[in-house]
Amino acid sequence: xxxxxxxxxxxxxxxxxxxxxxxxxxxxxxxxxxxxxxxxxxxxxxxxxxxxxxxxxxxxxxxxxxxxxxxxxxxxxxxxxxxxxxxxxxxxxxxxxxxxxxxxxxxxxxxxxxxxxxxxxxxxxxxxxxxxxxxxxxxxxxxxxxxxxxxxxxxxxxxxxxxxxxxxxxxxxxxxxxxxxxxxxxxxxxxxxxxxxxxxxxxxxxxxxxxxxxxxxxxxxxxxxxxxxxxxxxxxxxxxxxxxxxxxxxxxxxxxxxxxxxx
Amino acid sequence: xxxxxxxxxxxxxxxxxxxxxxxxxxxxxxxxxxxxxxxxxxxxxxxxxxxxxxxxxxxxxxxxxxxxxxxxxxxxxxxxxxxxxxxxxxxxxxxxxxxxxxxxxxx
Numbered sequence: 536x537x538x539x540x541x542x543x544x545x546x547x548x549x550x551x552x553x554x555x556x557x558x559x560x561x562x563x564x565x566x567x568x569x570x571x572x573x574x575x576x577x578x579x580x581x582x583x584x585x586x587x588x589x590x591x592x593x594x595x596x597x598x599x600x601x602x603x604x605x606x607x608x609x610x611x612x613x614x615x616x617x618x619x620x621x622x623x624x625x626x627x628x629x630x631x632x633x634x635x636x637x638x639x640x641x642x643x644x645x646x647x648x649x650x651x652x653x654x655x656x657x658x659x660x661x662x663x664x665x666x667x668x669x670x671x672x673x674x675x676x677x678x679x680x681x682x683x684x685x686x687x688x689x690x691x692x693x694x695x696x697x698x699x700x701x702x703x704x705x706x707x708x709x710x711x712x713x714x715x716x717x718x719x720x721x722x723x724x725x726x727x728x729x730x731x732x733x734x735x736x737x738x739x740x741x742x743x744x745x746x747x748x749x750x751x752x753x754x755x756x757x758x759x760x761x762x763x764x765x766x767x768x769x770x771x772x773x774x775x776x777x778x779x780x781x782x783x784x785x786x787x788x789x790x791x792x793x794x795x796x797x798x
Numbered sequence: 799x800x801x802x803x804x805x806x807x808x809x810x811x812x813x814x815x816x817x818x819x820x821x822x823x824x825x826x827x828x829x830x831x832x833x834x835x836x837x838x839x840x841x842x843x844x845x846x847x848x849x850x851x852x853x854x855x856x857x858x859x860x861x862x863x864x865x866x867x868x869x870x871x872x873x874x875x876x877x878x879x880x881x882x883x884x885x886x887x888x889x890x891x892x893x894x895x896x897x898x899x900x901x902x903x904x905x
Contacts, residue, residue, distance in 0.1 A: 591804045594868040597823040601800055747825070747867035 563688075563700070565785065566719040567733060572789050578723070578732040579798055583744065587796035595673060595742040595794025598666075598749045602674025605667060611656045613671070620678055628676035629684050629791050632780045634691050641695045641776045645672050645751060663770035669749045673740045676793035683790055684737055686783040699781030702774060708765030714778075729798065735786040736779060738795020745798060752779055799823060799895040803885065810877035812903050818849065818857070820871045820885055822895065828863040842890045847871060851901075852881040877903045 576584055587593050607614040617623050632643040635650065642650065648671050649661045661668040688696040703714045717726070718734035725731075739752040746754075753775050760767050768774050800823040810816045822844065829841025841863060849857040856875045885897045 591802065591819060592821065592870055594821065594823075594870075597800050597802065597821065597868060600802065601823075744866075 563696075563784075566715065567722075567785070569788050572735070572786065573722075573733055574735055574737055574789055574792060574795075575732040575797060576738065576792060576795065578730040579796075583796055583798055587738075587792070587794075593742070593794060593796055595740070595749055595796060598670045598673040598740065598742075599677045599794055601666070602670035602672070602677075605671055606674060609656075609658070611658070613651070613656075616655070620675060624675050624678040626679050626682050628672075628679040628793065629682045630686060632695075632776055632783060633687065634695075639691055641692065641773070641780060643752070643776055643779050644675060645753075646771075646776075648672060648675070664751060664754060669740050669751065672751065673749065673794050676739065676791065679791040680793055681790055684783055684787050686780060686787065688780065688784055692780065695777045695780050696784060698774075699777035699779070702778045703781055703785075708760065708763035710763040710765075712763055714759070733786075734782065735789055736782045737786055737789045738792035738797070740793065741795040741797050743797045749794065752782075799893065801885065801895060801897045803883075803897055803899045805883070805899060805901055809902055809904060812877060812879070812905055814877045815874050816877050816901075817872065817874055818883065820847075820849075820897075821868065822847075822871070822887065823868050824889065826861075826863070826865055826867045826869065830863070840890075844869065844887050844889045847885070847887040849873070849875075850884045850886070851875060852879060853884075877901065879903055 576587060585592075587595075590596055603620070606612065606620055613620070628644050631647065632641050634640070635642045635647070640646075645663070645668055648668060652658050653660050661671075686692075706713050714734065717731050722731050722733045736752050739755070740749045741755070742749050743755075753770060756775055756778065757767050802821040804819040806817040806819070807814075824844050825842065826844065827839055827842040829839070831839045833839055843863050843865070844861045847857075847859045847861060848855060857873045859871060861869065880903045881901060883899045883901055885899075886894065888894045
């Protein structure tokens with residue numbers, strides 16, 4: 536190993552350490568500069584990109600359409616409180632995860648919909664990754680398509696943000712790497728047959744060709760954990776929410792794309 | 799079963815070739831997978847798809863386990879007269895889908 540390589544590796548390790556411990560300014564700094572932010576769609580093959588860009592052949596639209604039907608289905612439907620999603624839900628998904636006022640918990644959009652369903656609508660509880668929940672989440676998120684992500688990390692959200700940031704920079708799993716090693720330090724490079732993306736949450740729920748179905752950000756995070764042979768936390772674990780908040784903050788300014796298509 | 803249908807162009811002239819696109823939401827379960835408990839998941843694919851144009855069959859497809867979930871079918875027909883396109887399909891568990899789309903043909 537040349538001296539130059541050693542210096543570079545040390546600098547990288549130091550940078551990761553510093554970012555991980557939050558040393559520096561009180562206001563967190565971006566790992567990737569705003570002008571360098573790229574959506575995951577920039578890293579997929581042209582065929583997959585074409586699938587997402589054509590609203591007809593984008594299979595994610597099946598979930599959006601199903602969500603539109605569910606939105607106004609039943610006596611105590613979503614529409615009976617919120618009226619037209621096309622107007623009132625614009626930009627909502629771009630602000631999640633957010634703190635739920637009554638309980639003080641950090642909710643992602645799926646949690647919010649599940650909460651509404653069990654607390655307000657009195658319907659049967661929605662399961663994680665169920666078609667119904669994905670459809671409603673996709674429909675609501677679709678109303679924010681083209682709008683920039685912008686979450687709050689102020690007040691009670693701050694602790695969650697910091698926990699998420701710690702998670703992002705912590706080495707885990709048998710492979711013993713952190714999210715940052717791929718998605719901050721090595722995006723754009725080839726790993727096996729794939730190009731490493733920056734790991735942004737701006738297109739969820741996504742239709743993933745590997746899954747042959749739509750899935751949430753949580754499912755995608757589980758796939759990453761499995762890939763580095765780390766413990767797959769159960770659905771709904773607070774660690775996912777913290778990380779989701781950090782990822783949303785990290786991607787702020789990036790435009791929403793729901794429903795995205797990925798390989 | 800949800801499906802989406804697109805006819806291009808939406809208002810064709812008589813005799814014009816139109817493209818018909820159908821996207822069907824279906825798992826197209828191959829029969830080769832196992833669930834979390836290791837039990838085999840039974841094969842369930844759309845096995846037959848038929849499109850009728852004013853009652854006349856214009857397209858038919860035999861589908862099988864090599865075809866991806868949520869298949870997109872794309873084919874052409876000639877705009878003969880105004881009326882209705884009817885799409886019908888059936889899967890291995892005999893669940894059927896039926897969708898209709900109207901077509902307005904100008905002279």
